[in-house]
Amino acid sequence: MVNAPTVPVSFSLKTPEGDERDRRVCDTCGFIDYVNPRIVAGVVAYSGDRILLCRRAIEPRKGYWTLPAGFMEQGESVEEGARREAREEAMAEVEFETLLAVYSIPRISQVQLMYRARLINQPSPGPESSEVLLAGWDEIPWLDLAFPSVKWALEAFRETKGRTGFAPYGNPPGTEALTR
Protein backbone atom coordinates (compact mmCIF):
# COMPACT_ATOMS: atom_id res chain seq x y z
CA MET A 1 0.00 0.00 0.00
CA VAL A 2 1.30 3.43 -0.94
CA ASN A 3 1.38 5.83 1.98
CA ALA A 4 -1.41 8.36 2.11
CA PRO A 5 -0.57 11.66 0.47
CA THR A 6 -1.38 14.63 2.65
CA VAL A 7 -2.47 17.10 -0.03
CA PRO A 8 -5.90 17.43 -1.62
CA VAL A 9 -6.53 15.37 -4.73
CA SER A 10 -7.23 17.56 -7.71
CA PHE A 11 -8.85 16.78 -11.02
CA SER A 12 -9.00 18.90 -14.16
CA LEU A 13 -11.45 18.64 -17.02
CA LYS A 14 -9.57 17.49 -20.12
CA THR A 15 -10.42 15.61 -23.30
CA PRO A 16 -8.24 12.48 -23.36
CA GLU A 17 -6.57 11.54 -26.64
CA GLY A 18 -8.96 9.70 -28.92
CA ASP A 19 -11.94 10.84 -26.89
CA GLU A 20 -14.51 13.48 -27.73
CA ARG A 21 -15.63 14.53 -24.30
CA ASP A 22 -14.15 16.25 -21.31
CA ARG A 23 -13.36 13.85 -18.50
CA ARG A 24 -12.11 14.47 -15.00
CA VAL A 25 -8.40 13.66 -15.16
CA CYS A 26 -6.23 13.46 -12.04
CA ASP A 27 -3.56 16.15 -12.14
CA THR A 28 -1.12 13.84 -10.38
CA CYS A 29 -1.31 10.44 -11.98
CA GLY A 30 -3.41 10.96 -15.10
CA PHE A 31 -6.20 8.65 -13.87
CA ILE A 32 -9.27 9.26 -16.06
CA ASP A 33 -12.50 9.28 -14.10
CA TYR A 34 -14.91 7.89 -16.70
CA VAL A 35 -18.40 8.35 -15.37
CA ASN A 36 -21.20 6.38 -16.95
CA PRO A 37 -24.90 6.15 -16.22
CA ARG A 38 -25.82 3.87 -13.40
CA ILE A 39 -28.34 1.08 -13.49
CA VAL A 40 -31.16 0.87 -10.99
CA ALA A 41 -32.64 -2.63 -10.79
CA GLY A 42 -35.98 -3.16 -9.11
CA VAL A 43 -39.22 -5.06 -8.88
CA VAL A 44 -42.92 -4.58 -8.88
CA ALA A 45 -43.59 -7.53 -6.57
CA TYR A 46 -47.15 -8.62 -6.09
CA SER A 47 -49.18 -11.09 -4.14
CA GLY A 48 -52.72 -11.58 -5.42
CA ASP A 49 -54.06 -8.07 -5.97
CA ARG A 50 -51.55 -6.41 -3.70
CA ILE A 51 -48.30 -4.68 -4.59
CA LEU A 52 -45.26 -4.38 -2.35
CA LEU A 53 -44.23 -0.83 -1.48
CA CYS A 54 -41.51 0.38 0.87
CA ARG A 55 -41.40 3.61 2.83
CA ARG A 56 -37.97 5.15 2.51
CA ALA A 57 -36.02 5.44 5.76
CA ILE A 58 -33.16 7.27 4.02
CA GLU A 59 -32.67 10.27 1.80
CA PRO A 60 -33.47 11.14 -0.90
CA ARG A 61 -37.23 11.26 -0.44
CA LYS A 62 -37.19 9.89 3.09
CA GLY A 63 -40.73 9.09 4.25
CA TYR A 64 -42.06 8.62 0.72
CA TRP A 65 -43.11 5.32 -0.84
CA THR A 66 -41.12 3.44 -3.41
CA LEU A 67 -40.70 0.06 -5.08
CA PRO A 68 -37.77 -2.12 -4.01
CA ALA A 69 -34.99 -0.90 -6.31
CA GLY A 70 -31.43 0.28 -6.14
CA PHE A 71 -28.07 0.58 -7.80
CA MET A 72 -26.66 -2.57 -9.36
CA GLU A 73 -23.35 -3.71 -7.93
CA GLN A 74 -20.31 -5.06 -9.75
CA GLY A 75 -20.38 -8.77 -10.48
CA GLU A 76 -24.13 -9.33 -10.50
CA SER A 77 -26.73 -9.68 -13.23
CA VAL A 78 -29.62 -7.25 -13.47
CA GLU A 79 -32.02 -9.84 -12.04
CA GLU A 80 -29.61 -10.57 -9.18
CA GLY A 81 -29.47 -6.86 -8.42
CA ALA A 82 -33.25 -6.60 -8.35
CA ARG A 83 -33.48 -9.70 -6.14
CA ARG A 84 -30.89 -8.27 -3.72
CA GLU A 85 -32.75 -4.98 -3.49
CA ALA A 86 -36.03 -6.77 -2.75
CA ARG A 87 -34.26 -8.58 0.09
CA GLU A 88 -32.45 -5.51 1.42
CA GLU A 89 -35.40 -3.16 1.37
CA ALA A 90 -38.32 -5.45 2.16
CA MET A 91 -36.90 -8.83 3.24
CA ALA A 92 -38.82 -10.04 0.22
CA GLU A 93 -38.24 -13.20 -1.78
CA VAL A 94 -39.49 -13.01 -5.33
CA GLU A 95 -39.97 -15.06 -8.48
CA PHE A 96 -39.32 -13.09 -11.64
CA GLU A 97 -41.94 -13.11 -14.37
CA THR A 98 -40.91 -10.57 -16.97
CA LEU A 99 -39.04 -7.35 -17.63
CA LEU A 100 -41.72 -4.72 -17.15
CA ALA A 101 -39.97 -1.50 -18.08
CA VAL A 102 -36.73 0.23 -19.03
CA TYR A 103 -36.64 3.89 -18.04
CA SER A 104 -33.93 6.38 -18.99
CA ILE A 105 -33.49 9.37 -16.68
CA PRO A 106 -30.73 11.37 -18.40
CA ARG A 107 -31.01 14.26 -15.93
CA ILE A 108 -29.55 12.05 -13.23
CA SER A 109 -27.83 9.60 -15.59
CA GLN A 110 -29.83 6.59 -14.52
CA VAL A 111 -31.28 3.67 -16.40
CA GLN A 112 -33.92 1.79 -14.44
CA LEU A 113 -34.81 -1.81 -15.23
CA MET A 114 -37.98 -2.87 -13.45
CA TYR A 115 -39.17 -6.47 -13.33
CA ARG A 116 -42.55 -7.90 -12.46
CA ALA A 117 -42.15 -10.58 -9.82
CA ARG A 118 -44.34 -12.74 -7.66
CA LEU A 119 -43.83 -12.23 -3.94
CA ILE A 120 -43.37 -15.57 -2.21
CA ASN A 121 -42.92 -14.66 1.45
CA GLN A 122 -44.16 -12.17 4.01
CA PRO A 123 -42.14 -8.97 3.61
CA SER A 124 -40.90 -6.74 6.42
CA PRO A 125 -38.82 -3.54 6.49
CA GLY A 126 -35.10 -3.82 5.80
CA PRO A 127 -32.59 -1.23 7.06
CA GLU A 128 -33.42 1.30 4.32
CA SER A 129 -37.19 1.11 4.88
CA SER A 130 -39.30 2.31 7.78
CA GLU A 131 -42.40 0.36 6.68
CA VAL A 132 -43.53 -2.02 4.01
CA LEU A 133 -47.05 -2.14 2.62
CA LEU A 134 -48.95 -4.65 0.55
CA ALA A 135 -51.29 -2.24 -1.15
CA GLY A 136 -54.36 -2.88 -3.23
CA TRP A 137 -54.56 -0.57 -6.25
CA ASP A 138 -56.82 1.93 -4.47
CA GLU A 139 -54.67 1.88 -1.34
CA ILE A 140 -51.48 2.98 -3.09
CA PRO A 141 -50.31 6.29 -1.57
CA TRP A 142 -50.28 8.01 -4.96
CA LEU A 143 -49.57 11.46 -3.56
CA ASP A 144 -46.63 10.22 -1.52
CA LEU A 145 -44.67 8.23 -4.09
CA ALA A 146 -40.94 8.92 -3.96
CA PHE A 147 -40.15 9.19 -7.68
CA PRO A 148 -42.08 9.62 -10.96
CA SER A 149 -40.83 6.25 -12.23
CA VAL A 150 -42.54 4.51 -9.30
CA LYS A 151 -45.88 5.68 -10.67
CA TRP A 152 -44.87 4.71 -14.23
CA ALA A 153 -43.91 1.20 -13.16
CA LEU A 154 -47.12 0.74 -11.17
CA GLU A 155 -49.17 1.79 -14.19
CA ALA A 156 -47.17 -0.49 -16.51
CA PHE A 157 -47.78 -3.30 -14.04
CA ARG A 158 -51.50 -2.72 -14.03
CA GLU A 159 -51.72 -2.58 -17.84
CA THR A 160 -49.84 -5.85 -18.27
CA LYS A 161 -50.99 -7.85 -15.28
CA GLY A 162 -51.06 -11.56 -16.07
CA ARG A 163 -49.46 -11.06 -19.49
CA THR A 164 -45.99 -12.03 -20.61
CA GLY A 165 -44.37 -11.76 -24.02
CA PHE A 166 -44.65 -8.00 -24.32
CA ALA A 167 -42.03 -5.38 -25.04
CA PRO A 168 -41.00 -3.59 -21.84
CA TYR A 169 -42.44 -0.14 -21.34
CA GLY A 170 -40.26 2.93 -21.76
CA ASN A 171 -40.64 6.46 -20.41
CA PRO A 172 -44.28 7.49 -20.84
CA PRO A 173 -44.97 10.15 -23.47
CA GLY A 174 -45.03 13.67 -22.13
CA THR A 175 -42.61 13.07 -19.27
CA GLU A 176 -39.56 14.71 -20.85
CA ALA A 177 -39.67 17.55 -18.34
CA LEU A 178 -39.17 15.04 -15.52
CA THR A 179 -36.17 13.30 -17.04
CA ARG A 180 -34.10 15.96 -18.87
Add this chain to the structure above:
Amino acid sequence: MVNAPTVPVSFSLKTPEGDERDRRVCDTCGFIDYVNPRIVAGVVAYSGDRILLCRRAIEPRKGYWTLPAGFMEQGESVEEGARREAREEAMAEVEFETLLAVYSIPRISQVQLMYRARLINQPSPGPESSEVLLAGWDEIPWLDLAFPSVKWALEAFRETKGRTGFAPYGNPPGTEALTR
Protein backbone atom coordinates in the same frame (compact mmCIF):
# COMPACT_ATOMS: atom_id res chain seq x y z
CA MET B 1 -8.77 25.05 -9.36
CA VAL B 2 -6.70 23.48 -6.60
CA ASN B 3 -3.02 23.14 -7.49
CA ALA B 4 -1.89 19.70 -8.52
CA PRO B 5 -0.51 17.59 -5.70
CA THR B 6 2.83 15.99 -6.51
CA VAL B 7 2.42 12.71 -4.65
CA PRO B 8 0.73 9.56 -5.88
CA VAL B 9 -2.94 9.23 -5.13
CA SER B 10 -3.67 6.26 -2.93
CA PHE B 11 -6.86 4.39 -2.25
CA SER B 12 -7.60 1.81 0.43
CA LEU B 13 -10.35 -0.77 0.49
CA LYS B 14 -12.77 0.10 3.30
CA THR B 15 -16.44 -0.48 4.05
CA PRO B 16 -18.06 2.95 4.38
CA GLU B 17 -20.52 3.45 7.25
CA GLY B 18 -23.96 2.13 6.38
CA ASP B 19 -22.56 0.13 3.48
CA GLU B 20 -21.99 -3.62 3.25
CA ARG B 21 -19.21 -3.77 0.72
CA ASP B 22 -15.61 -2.73 0.48
CA ARG B 23 -15.14 0.37 -1.65
CA ARG B 24 -12.01 2.14 -2.79
CA VAL B 25 -11.71 5.13 -0.48
CA CYS B 26 -9.17 7.90 -1.07
CA ASP B 27 -6.68 8.01 1.81
CA THR B 28 -6.42 11.78 1.45
CA CYS B 29 -9.89 13.18 1.08
CA GLY B 30 -12.22 10.27 1.84
CA PHE B 31 -13.68 10.24 -1.68
CA ILE B 32 -15.55 6.95 -2.14
CA ASP B 33 -15.05 5.43 -5.57
CA TYR B 34 -18.40 3.70 -6.07
CA VAL B 35 -18.06 1.49 -9.11
CA ASN B 36 -21.21 0.22 -10.75
CA PRO B 37 -21.81 -1.91 -13.82
CA ARG B 38 -21.66 -0.06 -17.09
CA ILE B 39 -24.30 -0.07 -19.77
CA VAL B 40 -23.44 -0.95 -23.34
CA ALA B 41 -26.06 0.31 -25.79
CA GLY B 42 -26.10 -1.04 -29.33
CA VAL B 43 -28.07 -1.97 -32.41
CA VAL B 44 -28.69 -4.81 -34.75
CA ALA B 45 -29.28 -2.56 -37.76
CA TYR B 46 -30.62 -4.16 -40.91
CA SER B 47 -31.49 -3.26 -44.45
CA GLY B 48 -33.57 -5.85 -46.24
CA ASP B 49 -31.90 -9.20 -45.50
CA ARG B 50 -28.56 -7.66 -44.56
CA ILE B 51 -27.18 -6.84 -41.14
CA LEU B 52 -24.68 -4.10 -40.36
CA LEU B 53 -21.38 -5.29 -38.88
CA CYS B 54 -18.25 -3.31 -38.05
CA ARG B 55 -14.69 -4.52 -37.97
CA ARG B 56 -12.98 -3.25 -34.86
CA ALA B 57 -10.07 -0.86 -35.45
CA ILE B 58 -9.29 -0.70 -31.73
CA GLU B 59 -8.62 -3.08 -28.89
CA PRO B 60 -10.07 -5.16 -27.40
CA ARG B 61 -10.60 -7.67 -30.20
CA LYS B 62 -9.13 -5.47 -32.91
CA GLY B 63 -9.77 -6.96 -36.35
CA TYR B 64 -12.86 -8.88 -35.22
CA TRP B 65 -16.43 -8.13 -36.19
CA THR B 66 -19.00 -6.55 -33.95
CA LEU B 67 -22.33 -4.77 -33.87
CA PRO B 68 -22.37 -1.00 -33.36
CA ALA B 69 -22.41 -0.71 -29.56
CA GLY B 70 -20.56 1.04 -26.79
CA PHE B 71 -20.67 2.55 -23.34
CA MET B 72 -23.52 4.90 -22.59
CA GLU B 73 -22.50 8.42 -21.66
CA GLN B 74 -23.90 10.67 -18.94
CA GLY B 75 -26.96 12.67 -19.91
CA GLU B 76 -28.30 10.45 -22.66
CA SER B 77 -31.09 7.86 -22.86
CA VAL B 78 -30.30 4.26 -23.78
CA GLU B 79 -31.70 4.79 -27.28
CA GLU B 80 -29.64 7.95 -27.70
CA GLY B 81 -26.54 6.02 -26.69
CA ALA B 82 -27.27 3.28 -29.23
CA ARG B 83 -27.95 5.89 -31.93
CA ARG B 84 -24.67 7.67 -31.15
CA GLU B 85 -22.72 4.43 -31.32
CA ALA B 86 -24.26 3.58 -34.71
CA ARG B 87 -23.11 6.98 -35.95
CA GLU B 88 -19.66 6.81 -34.41
CA GLU B 89 -18.81 3.30 -35.50
CA ALA B 90 -20.56 3.02 -38.85
CA MET B 91 -21.80 6.50 -39.82
CA ALA B 92 -25.17 4.82 -39.69
CA GLU B 93 -28.56 6.44 -39.23
CA VAL B 94 -31.17 4.14 -37.79
CA GLU B 95 -34.84 3.92 -36.92
CA PHE B 96 -35.49 1.95 -33.75
CA GLU B 97 -38.04 -0.86 -33.84
CA THR B 98 -37.81 -2.72 -30.55
CA LEU B 99 -35.59 -3.70 -27.64
CA LEU B 100 -34.14 -6.99 -28.79
CA ALA B 101 -32.11 -8.16 -25.81
CA VAL B 102 -30.76 -7.36 -22.36
CA TYR B 103 -27.56 -9.23 -21.53
CA SER B 104 -25.83 -9.27 -18.17
CA ILE B 105 -22.09 -9.98 -18.20
CA PRO B 106 -21.19 -9.97 -14.49
CA ARG B 107 -17.59 -11.03 -15.14
CA ILE B 108 -16.87 -7.64 -16.68
CA SER B 109 -19.74 -5.82 -14.92
CA GLN B 110 -21.58 -4.92 -18.09
CA VAL B 111 -25.23 -4.80 -18.98
CA GLN B 112 -25.85 -4.70 -22.72
CA LEU B 113 -29.08 -3.35 -24.17
CA MET B 114 -29.40 -4.20 -27.85
CA TYR B 115 -32.09 -2.72 -30.09
CA ARG B 116 -33.31 -3.82 -33.49
CA ALA B 117 -33.24 -0.88 -35.88
CA ARG B 118 -33.80 -0.21 -39.55
CA LEU B 119 -30.78 1.19 -41.34
CA ILE B 120 -31.77 4.25 -43.35
CA ASN B 121 -28.53 5.35 -45.01
CA GLN B 122 -25.38 3.89 -46.53
CA PRO B 123 -22.96 3.13 -43.69
CA SER B 124 -19.19 3.64 -43.77
CA PRO B 125 -16.44 3.09 -41.20
CA GLY B 126 -16.16 5.57 -38.33
CA PRO B 127 -12.89 6.13 -36.44
CA GLU B 128 -13.23 2.97 -34.33
CA SER B 129 -13.94 0.70 -37.32
CA SER B 130 -11.66 -0.41 -40.14
CA GLU B 131 -14.52 -1.74 -42.29
CA VAL B 132 -18.27 -2.01 -42.30
CA LEU B 133 -20.19 -4.88 -43.84
CA LEU B 134 -23.81 -5.38 -44.80
CA ALA B 135 -23.90 -9.14 -44.44
CA GLY B 136 -26.54 -11.63 -45.47
CA TRP B 137 -27.06 -14.30 -42.83
CA ASP B 138 -24.71 -16.76 -44.55
CA GLU B 139 -22.06 -14.10 -45.06
CA ILE B 140 -21.71 -13.25 -41.38
CA PRO B 141 -18.11 -13.95 -40.30
CA TRP B 142 -19.25 -16.26 -37.50
CA LEU B 143 -15.74 -17.40 -36.60
CA ASP B 144 -14.45 -13.86 -36.35
CA LEU B 145 -17.06 -12.24 -34.14
CA ALA B 146 -15.57 -10.05 -31.43
CA PHE B 147 -17.72 -11.07 -28.45
CA PRO B 148 -20.15 -13.88 -27.55
CA SER B 149 -23.00 -11.41 -27.17
CA VAL B 150 -22.64 -10.39 -30.82
CA LYS B 151 -23.61 -13.91 -31.81
CA TRP B 152 -26.44 -13.96 -29.25
CA ALA B 153 -27.90 -10.70 -30.57
CA LEU B 154 -27.66 -11.87 -34.19
CA GLU B 155 -29.53 -15.06 -33.30
CA ALA B 156 -32.16 -13.14 -31.33
CA PHE B 157 -32.55 -10.86 -34.35
CA ARG B 158 -33.10 -13.78 -36.68
CA GLU B 159 -35.64 -15.43 -34.39
CA THR B 160 -37.72 -12.28 -34.07
CA LYS B 161 -37.32 -10.68 -37.46
CA GLY B 162 -40.42 -8.72 -38.41
CA ARG B 163 -42.01 -9.19 -34.99
CA THR B 164 -42.57 -6.63 -32.30
CA GLY B 165 -44.30 -6.95 -28.96
CA PHE B 166 -42.02 -9.62 -27.54
CA ALA B 167 -40.05 -9.73 -24.32
CA PRO B 168 -36.38 -8.95 -24.94
CA TYR B 169 -34.03 -11.90 -24.94
CA GLY B 170 -31.67 -12.50 -22.05
CA ASN B 171 -28.43 -14.45 -21.83
CA PRO B 172 -28.92 -17.75 -23.67
CA PRO B 173 -29.09 -20.88 -21.49
CA GLY B 174 -25.76 -22.61 -21.07
CA THR B 175 -23.62 -19.50 -21.43
CA GLU B 176 -22.79 -19.04 -17.74
CA ALA B 177 -19.16 -19.95 -18.33
CA LEU B 178 -18.84 -16.98 -20.68
CA THR B 179 -20.31 -14.42 -18.32
CA ARG B 180 -19.23 -15.34 -14.78
